[in-house]
Amino acid sequence: MFEQGPFGRHAEEIFNQLAKTFGDTFGEEFAGPMRERAMSFRTDIHERDGRYWVEAELPGFKKDDIDVDYTAPYLTIRAVRQEETAQEESEQRRIVRSERRFGEFVRRFYIEDADREGIRASLKDGLLKLEIPKRDNPAVKRILIEGED
Incomplete structure (x- = not known):
């Protein structure tokens, strides 16, 4: 059943x-x-307009339950749900099925060129949205090849 x-x-x-x-x-x-x-959650990552856009499904979490950290080159999203104290079962109330998960839910992404200072986050209706601007990487240089065509 x-x-x-x-x-x-x-x-x-x-x-x-x-x-x-x-x-x-x-x-x-x-x-x-x-x-x-x-113990993870679903996430979409898009790239456009010189930015990464991350959307993570975290239904039932409050913003205080979620921690977003960028320590180059990793973006870590951690959400913690504390287990509610179970009420004592009685003749009138018996748990038939419990599917909610409790504990720590973590996703980690490799994002080498993120501008740490420009990262913005918002949470609405269980959807965490991150806007991560890319930083210009002066270490990357295109080398022009000289000589005949």
Whole structure:
């Protein structure tokens, strides 16, 4: 009843056990990407007008729950949702299904040419929008080739 997917509501428990088992055997490098995908959020990145535009879906988060950090060359978006204290179950109220996730949700992006001082962020209706201007990179120079055509 109310189950989805091949593992139903136990999928997260199964994943956590697999990640723990194989993570202990093969190291964090093995389990890290799986854990990151399981505890992440959807993001779109566009490039236009000399800027990057990032849109991240973070429904239910308040701006105080979200931290955006740019430490060259990585942009990190971190959102934390604290688990609500569970009310004691009673004869009248019984949890049939709980799909909301709690914990830390993190995405990290490699953006080498971001202008750190010009980054702007806004949050509206669960959509985090970042405007990231590119900085001019004087280290990049086009070399003209001399000689015959």
